[in-house]
Amino acid sequence: MTVKTRFAPSPTGFLHVGGARTALYSWLYAKHTGGEFVLRIEDTDIERSTQEAIDAIMEGMEWLGLNWDEGPYYQTKRFDRYNQLVDQLLAEDKAYKCYCSKELLDEIREEQMAAGLKPRYDANHPRIIAANAAATEDSPFVIRFRNQKEGSVVFDDHIRGRIEISNSELDDLIIRRTDGSPTYNFCVVVDDWDMEITHVVRGEDHINNTPRQINIYKALGAPVPEFAHCAMILGDDGAKLSKRHGAVSVMQYRDDGYLPEALLNYLVRLGWSHGDQEIFSQQEMIEFFSLDDISKSASAFNTDKLRWLNNHYIKTSAPEYVAKHLQWHLDHQGIDTSNGPAVTEVIKLLAERCDTLVELADQSRYFYQDFSAFDEAAAKKHLRPVAKEALELAKAKAAALESWNTEALHQLIQQTCEELDLGMGKVGMPLRVAVTGQGQSPSVDAVMNLVGKERVVSRIQMALDFIAQREANA
The missing domain is CATH 3.40.50.620 (HUPs)
Structure with missing residues (x-):
């Protein structure tokens, strides 16, 4: 089979x-x-x-x-097939026409509930028998399935085990409506x-x-x-997952910066497990999966765990693959990558630090776009008059540097520290703020390498101008 x-x-x-x-x-x-x-x-x-x-x-x-x-397949394109089989059940007396109005059925249900009975369609109810007997050929009707009255329905569910329902609990459900639709x-x-x-x-x-x-x-x-x-x-509060818990649409997770592999890996573990393993390749999911290993208990959605998984896939997936998904977010944030380093190189540098592609796109902005202002807190702490000498020396060395690569830039920063007898933080942090506009980034020499010589020199000068203005206002 x-x-x-x-x-x-x-x-x-x-x-x-x-x-x-x-x-x-x-x-x-x-x-x-x-x-x-x-x-x-x-x-x-x-x-x-x-x-x-x-x-x-x-x-x-x-x-x-x-x-x-x-x-x-679309059900609306298969109505002829459904109606053919409804007619077959009618001919075999396994279904029948019911002429009862909705109003009558609502009244009977209210009576049943008032009497403490389960509200259900009862073909033997005197008022239903009378309504069907009084119908004419022109009366509107539905087709009801003639459900068995004796015995039980028993099935072995792969998750919940044996389930048995008495046929007496099941009423004669409608299988074709008054308008002819199944x-x-x-x-x-x-x-x-x-x-x-x-x-x-x-x-x-x-x-x-x-x-x-x-x-x-x-x-x-x-x-x-x-x-x-x-x-x-x-949701993580124990209530049924809904919009108030955050994204519930699959494509909203795309928009929020998740890779499909992360969401799939997370979803497969929401009710299924294979030992203590948390991270599964698609091939591993296929190899290990079994319906009988699905838990019958409800699962709680944990966004923090999903973010952790997403960070894992951003870090470990091929940069070229991440770049394909990142491009949507770069475009959405209006970041033009044509004037700057290869996106894959930026991903290699930033992947460790980003839980979502939205964050990755936002943090990559300074590689491609100049900024007009520095982060206020970072500038206040690091772009002070005391940093001016280090920035001026680093700028001069950068402008004169013939071989622009991470190793040469690392030596440039070290030499600046040594010549001015300063610790790495006294040089590296002002440089970081100058080059990125922010107080946090990957290793500043690697960042400078990708930002490029012209932009680095220009941004250090912008930081020096900021310090000069700060001194003038003091």
Whole structure:
């Protein structure tokens, strides 16, 4: 048997973190078993489904690298198939027409709740029998699935173990609406059958749908897939993950400066583990993944851990790869890299210090753009009259330097210290502020090397002018 999994989002919004984790688990299981992964767009909610949401889902999947083997399939393009099978169930007396109005059903539900009963459709209720008997050929109706009344639905969930639901708990659900459109629970079953889905990985909010769907599979004579229902993702405060916890859209994480590998690595560990290992290559995820190792407990989202992982991938990924993702942020921040060092060289220098690509882009700015002001606190501490002599000497040496490289610049700073009998901090810190405009940066000789001779000399002069102005105002 070829394993076939699917990810089947409803296009009523962006691809959120919970959906991305479900997609990842489905994708990993298919890859682990040498199977196939299907993308299906469940757009039967025509009023709420949008092309914008479809595009957002596709963009998120592609950014994460979760490529699909089949699809995307669209449910709205399969209505003829669904209705063919609804008609088949009608002909086999496994479904029936119901003429009850919504108002009548609402009244019956209120009566049931007032009596302490579970609100549900009861085909044997006297008022429902009467309403169906009074209907004419022109009366509007829905099609309901004739659910079994005896026995139980039993299935072995890969995450939650054996689940048993009595058929008496399940009512006759609607499978075709008054307007002729099929409903979600029916479409899902037909799709899984037609697409030969063997394993359904989805959120625990679908557990209540599963016994209803299993009965429809059986009524159609379709094979029943295996199920794995994942626990929800919580915020770090224990509440269900939502916008107030920060980004929940996958593409918002792209915008916030995360690499797809970091988010995937983080998501795979939100409910699944392999020993104590924290960092997984994609190949390791595929090799080790198992549905049976997914925890049934809810997982808490921890942004600090995600940032730590992201820093790891920024540091350890090939600079050329990081540069591809960084370019979006450089463009977004208006940083033109055409006049400056190779972006890959800047990444090598800054990667250790940055948790996100947003930070990396922002910290790379001084390599490509001149600044008009120094950081106020850094300038106040380090661009003082006492630093003037060191900056003047360093500037003269820089202007005269023929071989511009990190080693030569390191010697330049050392020589300045020795000639003026100053400690490294008394020379290096004023130089750092002069060249970067900031109080923190990587090694100042390496920074000067990438900033370039002309800019370094010009910026040291700008710092000297700042000190002169400071003296004049004193």
